Amino acid sequence: MDKSRVDVLVAGGGPAGFAAALAAGRAGANTLLIERSGRLGGMATNALVSPFLGMVNSQFVNDILQYLGGREVDPARLDIDYADLLVQENVQILLHTYAVRAIMDGDTVTGCTCYTNQGQLDLYAAVTIDATGDGIIAHSAGVPFEQGRPEDGLTQPVSIMFRIGGVGPSPLLCGSEGAAAALMLAKGSWEQIVEQGMRDGELPKNVGVIRTYATRRPSEVTVNATQVNYIDPTSAADLTKAEIEGRKQAYQVTEFLRKHAPGYKDCFISEMPAVIGVRETRRFLGCEYLTRSDLLEGRKRPDAVVQDALFVIDIHNPDGPGQSEGSAVECRPYDIPYGCLVPREIDGLLLAGRCISGSHDAHASYRVMTICLGIGAAAGAAGAIASAQGIAARLVSPEQIRKAIP
Known part of the structure; x- marks a missing residue:
């Protein structure tokens, strides 16, 4: 495989990036996953966030969790389990590779500039998926974003697990x-x-x-x-x-x-973990925007690519101890529409994981790892379909995505 030019390029080896690469590879796309650290797994391996919290209605995700041996994973071997699954689908992996900025052709992302110990590396793809958590590629491409709660911009605290x-x-x-x-x-x-x-x-x-x-x-x-x-x-x-x-x-x-x-x-x-656990940074504005009311109402969507997502609205207090509302807020199973993964004005790019389009409150639910698996799988399937059909990722139908990852 020529790593410098692929069908689908995934940046970030956490649950969203892993699932995106797995889904894209399984769909037959020439796929490359890059990760800045020496281990796949994201916060689970590097920050010891071992419980896979949350739920989604997805056999694709259930099969992953079954392979991992359940929701309480072993951080010592999660990266190996991820790698084994990816290799089975012919996904190429590059560790110790820092995504730095998007490569642009007008308003279209055509790849990503990275740095390794050997210097600059330019990678090109039909579709690039930003699963970096902080949205490094989306930010450099100029996708507008929000950060923190609306009244003062404070984010959820960070923690050493x-x-x-x-x-x-x-x-x-x-x-x-x-x-x-x-x-x-x-x-x-x-x-x-x-x-x-x-x-x-x-x-x-x-x-x-x-x-x-x-x-x-x-x-x-x-x-x-x-x-x-x-x-x-x-x-x-x-x-x-x-x-x-x-x-x-x-x-x-x-x-x-x-x-x-x-x-x-x-x-x-x-x-002790290699890095501190980060809950919240940038949330990029997409063609759709998930809100607190969507979660409380359990809103169902015809354009859903993640169905029946469920976790509490879990806002660790940005301005003091405990929960910002005293305790986590229960919600109902909700859908995540495809538009939350699609930046409003930039083509060639999809969002995956906690950086998708949604409010501070909604993010406090969908940020957890099981839901991020579902989001990543949808992004990977969409990227593979767009590449195979030679169309912009935003034009892929949600129905096609759901069929690709039952």
Whole structure:
């Protein structure tokens, strides 16, 4: 395969990019997936975000999760599982390859300029799929975007998720704010104990909930608790500050668990992530725009390419601890229309993953990894169809996409 010119070029090896490349390759497209790190998997491998949260009505996605062994994946081997599936569909993979900017011909993206240790690499494609999370290609192509909540532009906080070992039998497990309020211990609910620790200075000021999840390994749990607010996750300077602060917080949280949580008196940090977990950056404006009301109403769409997506509106408070609305907001199964993946004025480009077109509130649901698998699969199928038919990606019919990824 000539890597410099392909049918479908996918930038980003997280769940959306992986699924896009898999769907495109399975449809017969000459497909190349590039990833800036040394591992596929995105936040799951590099930031230890191991639970595949959310649901979609898709056999394509269900088959992926079954191959991975379920929703609680093992970050140590997820990248290998991804690679094995991609190789089966003749998808080419380039790691350590940084997408830098779109290559443009007027208002059409014709590829992407990348950098590797050997220098600049220009890659060309009939369709380019931006699954970089931050929308690096879309941003450089001039696609308009929103970032953060509308009133002040603040994004959801970033977090260091980490793993702790040395956990005893029947340890405290708590996956959400609601579970923390209901989980009663000798000194009160887990929610009350953590909030008191925050007030007393045992915990950082914005760590108002400590979530713990079982892993596949004995005597080990994943912890989701650290929280760094008031940063722009597209800023290298801000991310540097957050990486250092988040890792310091992880040690404070671990010490708190030793003192206050059943089963944790001998625990220790067994694994730190390579990068901090980022929930939200740019959301690019597409031909359609997903809203909070779409989720609350469970809106169904004839132009849907992701059907019956379901996860709570999970807004980690941009301006303090916990959830911005006290707790996550339940929604109904909703559809994601194809237009949310199609930039308004730029051709040759599709969006996949958390950077698709939607509001701050809607994004708080569709950003999770299972839904991103569904979004990516739709983008990959659309790219393959557009390339095969020699048409603009925006002209592909949603019905064709649904048939390609049942």
